[in-house]
Amino acid sequence: xxxxxxxxxxxxxxxxxxxxxxxxxxxxxxxxxxxxxxxxxxxxxxxxxxxxxxxxxxxxxxxxxxxxxxxxxxxxxxxxxxxxxxxxxxxxxxxxxxxxxxxxxxxxxxxxxxxxxxxxxxxxxxxxxxxxxxxxxxxxxxxxxxxxxxxxxxxxxxxxxxxxxxxxxxxxxxxxxxxxxxxxxxxxxxxxxxxxxxxxxxxxxxxxxxxxxxxxxxxxxxxxxxxxxxxxxxxxxxxxxxxxxxxxxxxxxxxxxxxxxxxxxxxxxxxxxxxxxxxxxxxxxxxxxxxxxxxxxxxxxxxxxxxxxxxxxxxxxxxxxxxxxxxxxxxxxxxxxxxxxxxxxxxxxxxxxxxxxxxxxxxxxxxxxxxxxxxxxxxxxxxxxxxxxxxxxxxxxxxxxxxxxxxxxxxxxx
Amino acid sequence: xxxxxxxxxxxxxxxxxxxxxxxxxxxxxxxxxxxxxxxxxxxxxxxxxxxxxxxxxxxxxxxxxxxxxxxxxxxxxxxxxxxxxxxxxxx
Numbered sequence: 001x002x003x004x005x006x007x008x009x010x011x012x013x014x015x016x017x018x019x020x021x022x023x024x025x026x027x028x029x030x031x032x033x034x035x036x037x038x039x040x041x042x043x044x045x046x047x048x049x050x051x052x053x054x055x056x057x058x059x060x061x062x063x064x065x066x067x068x069x070x071x072x073x074x075x076x077x078x079x080x081x082x083x084x085x086x087x088x089x090x091x092x093x094x095x096x097x098x099x100x101x102x103x104x105x106x107x108x109x110x111x112x113x114x115x116x117x118x119x120x121x122x123x124x125x126x127x128x129x130x131x132x133x134x135x136x137x138x139x140x141x142x143x144x145x146x147x148x149x150x151x152x153x154x155x156x157x158x159x160x161x162x163x164x165x166x167x168x169x170x171x172x173x174x175x176x177x178x179x180x181x182x183x184x185x186x187x188x189x190x191x192x193x194x195x196x197x198x199x200x201x202x203x204x205x206x207x208x209x210x211x212x213x214x215x216x217x218x219x220x221x222x223x224x225x226x227x228x229x230x231x232x233x234x235x236x237x238x239x240x241x242x243x244x245x246x247x248x249x250x251x252x253x254x255x256x257x258x259x260x261x262x263x264x265x266x267x268x269x270x271x272x273x274x275x276x277x278x279x280x281x282x283x284x285x286x287x288x289x290x291x292x293x294x295x296x297x298x299x300x301x302x303x304x305x306x307x308x309x310x311x312x313x314x315x316x317x318x319x320x321x322x323x324x325x326x327x328x329x330x331x332x333x334x335x336x337x338x339x340x341x342x343x344x345x346x347x348x349x350x351x352x353x354x355x356x357x358x359x360x361x362x363x364x365x366x367x368x369x370x371x372x373x374x375x376x377x378x379x380x381x382x383x384x385x386x387x388x389x390x391x392x393x394x395x396x397x398x399x400x401x402x403x404x405x406x407x408x409x410x411x412x413x414x
Numbered sequence: 415x416x417x418x419x420x421x422x423x424x425x426x427x428x429x430x431x432x433x434x435x436x437x438x439x440x441x442x443x444x445x446x447x448x449x450x451x452x453x454x455x456x457x458x459x460x461x462x463x464x465x466x467x468x469x470x471x472x473x474x475x476x477x478x479x480x481x482x483x484x485x486x487x488x489x490x491x492x493x494x495x496x497x498x499x500x501x502x503x504x505x
Contacts, residue, residue: 011470023500025424026459028470030502131504185504186474192503193423202503237505289481303479305502308469 003039004064007031007206010309018064020123020198022205030305031206033064041254046225049256056111056214062250063214064207065118071147072118075110076214078102080222080371085339086352090359093366096228098219098373099342105142105166106377107135107298107345108240112211113143113200119207120149120198127152127197128172131188133181133236133298134163135345135376140200141170152197154184159297162380180292182303209239209306216247219371220257227251227261229368230319232355234347234375235267235276236299238310244373245313266319266364267310268354270294270346274323276307280314281321287311295326295384296346298376320363324353330384332356336374343378351375415439417490419449420497428455442473443486445496460498470501 007016011029022031044061052058056076060067079099087095103110113136117128128144129152130136137153144151151172155164156179168174177184192202200208220227227248233241248261269277272294279287287307292300304310314321324332329349336352337343344352355372358364378385395401416436421429429435430453437448450457462468473480474497480488490496 023424023470023502027468028424028459028500028502029468030470181504182479183477186472186499189422189499189503190497199503201505205503239505289479291482301505303472303501305504 002064002066003036003043003061004033005036006034008034020120020125020203022203033206033210035062037250037253044254044256046221046256049221056114056211059214059217062217062254063115064210065115065122069121070118071114071121071143073104073110073114073143073146075103075114077218080219081340081342083340083372086336089335089339090356091366092359092364092368092370094369096219096223096369096371097336097340097342098215098371100215100373100375101342101344101348101377105135105138106380107139108212108215108373108375109135109139110143111214112136112208113139115211116200116204116208117143117147117149117198120200120204121147123198125196125198126150127195129153129188129191129195129197129199130201131181131185131199133300134159134167134380135298136201137163137167137174141167141172141174144172145170149198154188156181156184156297160381160383162382166380181301182289185301185303209243212240212243213247213250215240215373216244217251220248220251223369225257226259227257227263228371229262230264230266230364230370232266232268232351232358232364232370232372234299234351234373235269235307235310235321236301236304236347238267238276238304238306238308240373240375241265241267242306242309242313245317263317264319264368265313265317266354266358267314267321268351269321269323270296270299270329270350271323271325272296273300273302275302275304276310277321277323279307279311281323294329295381296329296350297381298345298347299350320358320361322354322357324350324357328353328356330388333378333385334389337378342374344374345376345378345381346384347376348374348378349384415492417445417493418495419445420495422498422500424500425456425459425498428453428459439490439492439494441486442475442480442488442490442496445490446473446486472499472501473497474499
């Protein structure tokens with residue numbers, strides 16, 4: 001049983017009944033799920049969560065869809081890895097990596113998709129759909145297949161080949177659009193008004209977005225029910241960042257954290273698509289949309305729906321934002337791989353490069369407990385590292401050839 | 415000299431259910447003003463109390479977001495299409 005009492009507009013506060021709607025009819029602001037926190041406080045405990053499944057559904061009391069039956073491929077409960085070697089490189093102290101590459105389709109999107117399609121089934125939809133920069137496409141295609149739903153996934157035609165294959169393999173419809181993500185998104189907003197489909201990030205978005213809160217819940221549980229001091233989160237639409245912050249606040253509100261979180265939130269964007277970072281750097285209240293041009297295609301949203309809320313969260317919490325170059329992104333992917341054995345896609349490169357930049361600027365500090373969110377697997381964006389990554393040597397299968405390539409006096413420790 | 419305005423689902427109660435409305439060409443501002451004149455109530459929904467477009471309303475002239483053009487001063491020529499699209503999708 002959920003503890004949802006309705007939907008509420010984030011802009012003007014108007015309230016609505018639970019339905020497959022996503023914008024306020026009055027002001028077009030985004031709707032958000034409104035919970036009965038007193039009921040949740042009575043229903044949850046650390047013990048009950050610990051006894052739950054090793055997935056996002058252990059937190060079902062804090063989610064807007066029922067756990068039974070959920071569309072569940074096992075999203076969530078990914079490792080929180082202590083990253084001392086990376087911390088040393090960056091001059092930081094206690095650093096953790098939330099390794100969300102280890103989800104069923106290898107990105108955090110499985111969290112939101114699992115919640116969205118569970119809700120879609122409750123509403124009685126027969127077709128799952130989405131606009132995607134790639135990771136969501138993988139996730140919706142897979143979860144729809146698992147749930148026996150038909151699917152229509154809309155992507156920009158210039159997406160990485162790997163992400164197209166890893167979507168199409170699930171057998172649903174994959175529609176490549178001749179345009180960028182914002183064009184795909186706009187088409188989907190219009191299609192959602194025409195077809196009675198569950199567009200997870202359009203008409204189901206209110207519920208979908210709540211799935212991201214589980215990244216905060218897990219982090220706190222894995223830290224022994226404590227919040228970190230600082231989180232670094234990639235920004236595409238801005239939803240993930242705002243929901244992670246909300247997740248920590250909710251844990252305190254329902255009594256699962258003893259102390260009120262003093263969380264600082266920082267956001268990561270690629271220079272080629274940095275509308276939110278630009279507003280922060282320019283000290284502006286206006287987020288100007290941009291035409292994306294970056295290798296971090298999973299973050300390439302030029303007109304971010306939750307950009308204003310992400311900007312507010314960063315400002316209110318005393319965090320920072322950075323816009324990092326494509327070269328920095330590639331170097332950061334390799335830095336994370338080299339120091340911690342975690343292979344991230346380009347969005348993870350954006351996050352680590354931003355962490356590096358903010359550490360240098362003193363915004364992320366060595367006395368803080370820091371968590372960086374790595375949201376997608378490096379195998380999804382091999383193109384990014386392929387030109388500068390390869391075998392150390394290519395040799396004939398003989399000892400002589402090996403010795404020539406690696407002279408014994410150079411590889412034996414003295 | 416007329417242009418087509420595409421009405422999102424949320425505003426169709428004001429247009430008598432119509433998904434498209436024809437108004438005179440001009441600028442985005444004049445087109446939206448004509449819409450308000452023909453169907454009172456549109457203005458309050460699209461513009462905030464300072465007369466600025468609400469921040470979660472996106473307006474396109476043909477395929478382009480007016481924030482990449484000249485905002486509400488963007489010219490709207492004969493036979494163009496103006497779309498009003500809610501901004502809070504995606505991601």
